[in-house]
Amino acid sequence: MISINKSQQQFNLDHNHHSFQTNIIVDKPYSCKFCHINDPLIHIPSLVSTCTKCNIVVHNKCITLKEHFQNQCKNNNNNNNNSSNNSNNNTSGGQKISRSNSITCLFKKLFFSKQSPKKQFIKFGLDITSTSSLPLTLDNLIQWIKLLRFDNDRNIKILKNYDIFDNIKINQEIFDYLIGILQSGSKYHDCLSDFENIANIQNEQFISLTLLYRIMFNWENTIYFNDLDVVNFLSDLYKEYLATLNSSYDPNTHQLSLKLLTILLLLFENQTYLVLSFNSSLIETFINLSNHKNLLKESWTEQEENVLGRVIVLLGQYYHQEPFHSAIEKHPEWIDLIINYSTKNQICLVHKELQPSDIQLGPFIYESPLCVVYKGSCTGQEDTVAIKQLSVESLGFEWPLFFKETTIICLSQHPLVIKCLGAHTLQTEKPFIVTELCSRGNIIQALNSFGSEPPFELVVNMAVEASRAMNYLHSKGITHRDVKPANFLVKDCYSVKLIDFGTSKVLDQNLKMTVIGTPVYMAEEVVKGQSYENSADIYSFGIMLWEMFTRKIPFEGMNEFERINFVLKGGRPTIPDTVPIKLANLIRQCWDSNPSARPTFKQIIDCLVSIVDPVTKRSIVNIHQRMNTATLSNVFKYLDTESLLNCSRVSRQWKRSVYESICSNFKEYENIYWSPKRKSLCPIEQNLKSNKKY
Known part of the structure; x- marks a missing residue:
């Protein structure tokens, strides 16, 4: 009764009157027109078929039952002629099944009962x-x-x-x-x-x-x-x-x-x-x-x-x-x-995890109730490093602040922000952070190390670099909240590095911030406990500029209560006449009582660079004042003869560096650019010997 049409890949079910076909999608539930079961009929291609003439839907198993052969198709003209033959058809075993045989019908209904939906x-x-x-x-x-x-x-x-x-x-x-x-x-x-x-x-x-x-x-x-x-x-x-x-x-x-x-x-x-x-x-x-x-x-x-x-x-x-x-x-x-x-x-996602065996402590540099800083060495680093060691038992130590500072340093990848080389944070009572070494101390200590008045251009250059570091931090949406000279360290070449991010916070204008920072450098809005923005860092930087160019202590002689009242009434440190007018006006703008009237760090940089003419025409501090012989020697060995002669004319220091480099490490200068013979004095040595000693 069931045949497969391979060309259409679907079943064609033959019936005495109807023309059934499977694999036809039914758009809504129906009941089987043969067995008349009230449950909705769920269309499954292998179990349900549809008459292509009268569109009724029935179970495939019901089509094969002789008892349903009397169901005639409404669209078949020969329905009446064929009805008498339905009762005489044989089953698969060749035995007649009488419609009046109730026991057989019951058996078939039980045997061919439909599957549940x-x-x-x-x-x-x-x-x-x-x-x-x-x-x-x-x-x-x-x-x-x-x-x-x-x-x-x-x-x-x-x-x-x-x-x-x-x-x-x-x-x-x-x-x-x-x-x-x-x-x-x-x-x-x-x-x-x-x-x-x-x-x-x-x-x-x-x-x-x-x-x-x-x-x-x-x-x-x-x-x-x-x-x-x-x-x-x-x-x-x-x-x-x-x-x-x-x-x-x-x-x-x-x-x-x-x-x-x-x-x-x-x-x-x-x-x-x-x-x-x-x-x-x-x-x-x-x-x-x-x-x-x-x-x-x-x-x-x-x-x-x-x-x-x-x-x-x-x-x-x-x-x-x-x-x-x-x-x-x-x-x-x-x-x-x-x-x-x-x-x-309390997890740092961006730092390199170090072990105590990776470092070796050297001379003591700095000590505070919170930490001790040493010179030292670190595995994988050729230069001397600074090791900031903390103790969880020390007064004021908090793990969240430690992880916060470590994370911000690692995220702040900028030449003027202190570089974090790694940290020890896991399962320890003495965590530490390894950073690059700034041998000249903070920015005020570096200026005071001159003994006499430091070069004005050098002070301007250090102020510019400090401004650039803060401008970078603000560009990332981070407010430092503790801007002061102690948080700007100076390397041997007088390059400035921003440090100490333990109090820093990503700016959220909808948040009322807490009173955090060093009191002397706090802006008025911070002292009042009001919400504040990046402009609070500008105020603190203005006080720091005054301190750098006057080399005096701000609000000296005042106690805490007097200083707060003085600041809230609009009082500020006196700017001496020795400070250029343009610089004095910049400082006044920075510590203005109105936060919106203060300049941005980008504007501060532009103003500082334009204060003196030499600053705009050339490097603020000549490069020959910021490079030692060891550094220069690594550069000189790749230069040709003419370039080395030009370098010897830069300054006395460079002339001596050229001479000492060639004499002490002559073989390193035998490169593709210049290969003089050692038997006699090379052109560079002859030129240097002919000059007067210095």
Whole structure:
């Protein structure tokens, strides 16, 4: 009774009157017209057929029963002529079955009882996802989703129903269909049902997101996600979910957002999509999640907390890699997340972890109640380093501040910010930080080391470098909050380095900040406990400029109470006449009582550079004053004869350095540019010998 038409790849079921055909999609539930069972008939190609003449839908098993052969097709002209022959047909065993035989009919009804809708759904799902059965086509997937929704969508959120799609390979058509369900106006959007209410839309999106999540674990499907438009759409959709939750909390929307959040995290963690993630709005979406945390409050889940933490950890791991470093540097809010996460969880994501065996302490440099600083050496570093050793038992030590300072130093990669070479933070009672060595102390100590009045150009140059360091920090959205001369160290070549980020904070204009810093350098708004911005650092820098160019102690002779009252009434240190007028005006602008009237560090730099003419025409401090013989020797050995002669004319120091370098390490100067013979004096030595001694 059942024959297979191989050309059409579907069953053709022969009946005495009807012309049944399977694999025809039924647009709505029907009851079987033969057995008249009241339960809705679920259409499965291998179990259900449709008459191509009268369009009735019946079970395949009912077609083969002789008792139903009297059912005539309404569109068949010969129905009446053939009705008498139905009762005489034989069964497969050749035995007649009488319609009046109630026992036989009962047996057949029991034997051929239909499968439950749930069993039909399970069987069809296994068929379309099995490699040996039906291929996973778009039509099959649509049919499977219909079967999934047969019981008023009660089975949609049973996750084990989706297990059959784990690691299954799909095609572009199916992927577009799943994305189309999420998009309004997609050509596939109306294929399943009419979305007349929010519940239907949410159910459709739940199915789509769950299937997208399952297929992500097959690497062959990654090509479909590796599309900028797709990633941006999913990111924007998540933002829409968050916006909906912000206006009114809905558990179903929150559930959808969690599913989509998991998909976005998998995209970010996958190395295949790494560059795409930084070029899209994906990371910005995670930042929105951080802002959303305060709005959800009790509804904030552990899953969202874990996802956000994982994203921050990945940002820290990628920070020192290009092109990701440049992308992160452009977003102060991303840096803020890294700093806050490190402070809260007491973990540094961006530093090199050192062990006590990696360092060797040398002479003592500086001591305070909080730390002791030594000269020393560190594995992998040729130059002498500074080792800042702390003790957890010392007064004022706090682990969060230690991790905060270490993180900010590592994040602030700038030539004028102290360079962190590593830190020891894990399972220790004596943590330490290793940085480059600044042998001349802080900026005031370096100026006082001259004994007499330091060169004006040198003071201006050091002020410019300090301004540039602060300008960099502000460009990253970080307020230092403790600007003072002691936090600007000076290297042997008089290069300035900014230090001490324990009190620094990423600027948040909506936050009322606490009173933090050194009292002498505090701005009025900080003393009053008002909210403040980067302009508070400008005020402190103005006091520091006054101290640098006068070499006096600000507010000397005043106690704390007198100084605070003096400042709050508008009092400031007196600027002597020896300070140039342009510089004096700059200092007054920096410590102006109105924060908005203070200049930015970019404006301070421009003003300092233009104070004296030589500053604008040449380097503020000549390079020959900032390089010693050892450094120059490494440069000279790569120069030709003419260049070396020019170097010997720069200054007496350079002339001596050229002579000593050639005499002491002659073999190192035998390079591709210049190879003089040692038997007689080389042209350089002859030239140097002919000059007077110096």
